[in-house]
Amino acid sequence: MDLVLTNRSNNKIIDGRKLAQLHQEKVKQKLAKLNIKPKVVSILIGDDPPSVLYTNMKQKKALEVGIDFQPTRIPATEDYEKVVDLIKQLNDDPKINGIMIQLPIPGELLQGYDKYELLNLINKKKDVDGLTSNSPFLPAVVRAIMEILQDAEVKLEGVNAVVLGASRLVGQPVAKELEKKGAKVIICDKSTPNQTEITKQADVIVSATGVAGLLKGEMVKSGVVVVDVGAEKVNGKLVGDVDFESVLPKASKITPVPGGVGPMTVICLMENVVDAVKSIP
DSSP states (O other): OOOOBOOSSSOOBOOHHHHHHHHHHHHHHHHHHHTOOOEEEEEEESOOHHHHHHHHHHHHHHHHHTOEEEEEEEOTTSOHHHHHHHHHHHHHOTTOOEEEEOSSOOHHHHTTOOHHHHHTTSOGGGOTTOOSTTOSSOOHHHHHHHHHHHHTTBOOTTOEEEEEOOOTTTHHHHHHHHHHTTOEEEEEOTTOSOHHHHHTTOSEEEEOSOOTTOBOGGGSOTTOEEEEOOOEEETTEEEOSBOHHHHTTTOSEEOOSSSSHHHHHHHHHHHHHHHHHHTOO
16 A cells, blocks of 8 residues: 655654654653652663663763663672662662663573563563563653654554564564554564565565664665664664665655664653653552
8 A cells, every 4th residue: 555644844864863852852841840850770780882872871861851860880790689689679669760771681690580580570660661561661762663653644554564673672562553553564583584575565664673784775665664773883883774875765754873763762761751750649
């Protein structure tokens, strides 16, 4: 079917930074009305450079909007049970509104435990990352994707949507959200045969594989909307899952890397924190 898209401008490249700034102002306004400074604790295990960078980004944004963000560094060699005890303490602390564990969690700490066992210890009302089972919050990146599509006024009812990447953290939850909006969704992972035939039929493609340049121009049809969740370093340059230069001419809307989903993900996390405060009885 033909994709129904109402363009707000002639620019097909979605400016995630500009949209994030608009959302940031809304977060500030909501916090001002709530008359409270929420407190969030971010548990960073080990010293993975991207994790440290992302934690710093979250802390900076939290301070900008008026959220008390407390990073807690834990060595990867720490005892697993001590991390469990820390989560339980934070769950019981009424002054803490949000708890998050920065992923990935080092295997050195897990030592055979499943990471979801640890994540699921977080009180769901404080799970602002949306990573626990049956969390009331969307993962920030999923919320960001849906906000981007909504702002771009992409009609999802009845359209063919393809999600590249079947992870529990992004691919599966974003597929569910697209289905809720009425889209007909196909999830592809590395084992899916004939992916090009599938992507060529898609009106909307969300790619979250972590494989740089995976989606190329010859794999999409004209008028497709593409949301690129990837963020990989190639020759010192940050790039996404999408071969941007070859897909751009065919796309009606496309998110760049950097400057697309990334900025929106950080501010959507702050929106989850606001929602966590509002959910307090």
